Amino acid sequence: MAAIKRLDKPPALPYISRMLRILLPIVLTLFTSSTPVSAKEPVGYAQFKFPHIIRQDGIELELFPRPPNQIAAFYEARGFPPEMIDILKQQCYITVRIHNRRDDIVWLELDNWSFSIDSKPVQRSDRGQWKRRWQKMGTALNHQSTFRWSLLPETLDYLPDERESGNIILPRRPGNISIQASFATGTDKQGKPIHIHYDKLQCAQNP
Amino acid sequence: MNFHLLLKTWNVRRLAVSALLFAVTFNVVAAGIEKPHGIRDYQIGRAPDFTLNDLEGDTRKLSDFQGRWIFLHFWASWCGPCRLEMPHIQKLTQQFDADELAIILVNTAEDEDTVFSFLAEMQIENSLLDSDGLISEAWKPRGLPTTFLIDPQGQVQYQAIGGREWSKPVYLQFLRRLIDAK
Numbered sequence: 153m154a155a156i157k158r159l160d161k162p163p164a165l166p167y168i169s170r171m172l173r174i175l176l177p178i179v180l181t182l183f184t185s186s187t188p189v190s191a192k193e194p195v196g197y198a199q200f201k202f203p204h205i206i207r208q209d210g211i212e213l214e215l216f217p218r219p220p221n222q223i224a225a226f227y228e229a230r231g232f233p234p235e236m237i238d239i240l241k242q243q244c245y246i247t248v249r250i251h252n253r254r255d256d257i258v259w260l261e262l263d264n265w266s267f268s269i270d271s272k273p274v275q276r277s278d279r280g281q282w283k284r285r286w287q288k289m290g291t292a293l294n295h296q297s298t299f300r301w302s303l304l305p306e307t308l309d310y311l312p313d314e315r316e317s318g319n320i321i322l323p324r325r326p327g328n329i330s331i332q333a334s335f336a337t338g339t340d341k342q343g344k345p346i347h348i349h350y351d352k353l354q355c356a357q358n359p
Numbered sequence: 360m361n362f363h364l365l366l367k368t369w370n371v372r373r374l375a376v377s378a379l380l381f382a383v384t385f386n387v388v389a390a391g392i393e394k395p396h397g398i399r400d401y402q403i404g405r406a407p408d409f410t411l412n413d414l415e416g417d418t419r420k421l422s423d424f425q426g427r428w429i430f431l432h433f434w435a436s437w438c439g440p441c442r443l444e445m446p447h448i449q450k451l452t453q454q455f456d457a458d459e460l461a462i463i464l465v466n467t468a469e470d471e472d473t474v475f476s477f478l479a480e481m482q483i484e485n486s487l488l489d490s491d492g493l494i495s496e497a498w499k500p501r502g503l504p505t506t507f508l509i510d511p512q513g514q515v516q517y518q519a520i521g522g523r524e525w526s527k528p529v530y531l532q533f534l535r536r537l538i539d540a541k
């Protein structure tokens with residue numbers, strides 16, 4: 153029955169389908185080639201694409217630069233006031249996810265991380281600095297709390313197979329970001345330290 | 360040594376022996392209970408008490424639940440792993456009677472409307488509201504979500520790291536063994 157029904161169909165459908173098969177790749181090629189992503193980007197910023205994943209010595213480090221609009225949308229949805237969002241939109245947000253795939257403890261201590269943009273050292277804004285800033289502005293406690301939860305902890309002992317994430321915030325500048333991340337290992341931090349260097353990162357730009 | 364001092368010393372000794380006996384008994388029991396993946400020993404002592412309102416406006420105190428195991432869970436609707444974990448917690452509520460396992464949810468710093476609509480979606484009736492987020496921070500979870508397991512004597516015993524699939528047999532059996540070992 154199904155075969156008979158197909159034969160009964162008007163001939164227009166196979167024709168349209170054939171035309172689509174020919175035209176669709178052409179249209180897609182035209183669209184993708186006429187709007188190259190890099191042509192729209194200001195120099196020194198990256199488009200919001202995929203996370204950068206670094207695997208070294210049993211640590212999986214995922215770095216995901218977030219564009220200002222995504223950051224604004226996240227905090228707006230949490231009811232943050234515009235004056236807070238305006239400040240946060242001007243920062244360079246990088247979501248960091250660390251997965252300890254080792255059999256021993258890996259110590260995250262953000263004081264042991266350093267950052268530079270185009271070889272010039274930059275300072276990460278830590279929790280204490282943000283707290284003082286929000287307190288000075290009289291920010292509501294619930295927003296301060298949610299904001300703190302969205303940050304990567306300053307210190308954390310990653311147990312085997314533990315995976316935690318959060319944001320680090322750098323000054324928003326064009327250029328290549330270089331990250332030097334050092335991790336102590338072992339229960340008493342006496343294991344061989346792990347040093348990860350990555351410099352293929354840029355602050356994300358709105359698409 | 361006068362009589363009062365002797366009595367005081369005797370009481371202190373008796374208390375110390377009782378505490379030691381309890382610790383030994385608990386550790387023997389706990390040692391026999393294999394922990395599933397993602398659950399770690401977290402013996403930080405007595406659970407810090409707190410008082411919070413729930414979604415219905417009733418005031419709840421953590422210590423009111425003492426006498427049974429407490430599953431204390433910190434969460435927020437914006438946290439991805441919390442959203443994944445919540446259906447498992449919903450199933451957990453159907454597996455245990457409230458008088459053997461008190462499942463207490465504490466929402467971190469969100470407003471009532473957000474909490475209400477999220478929990479309705481998850482078919483969970485209630486949560487405590489840590490509106491300013493201060494209780495959550497005092498408890499120092501490693502991140503959100505975090506669950507603490509508190510024994511019937513009010514001592515924190517375990518911490519669950521990240522979101523766990525609580526409705527899986529391995530976790531249900533673990534919780535059942537804890538309750539039965541009481």
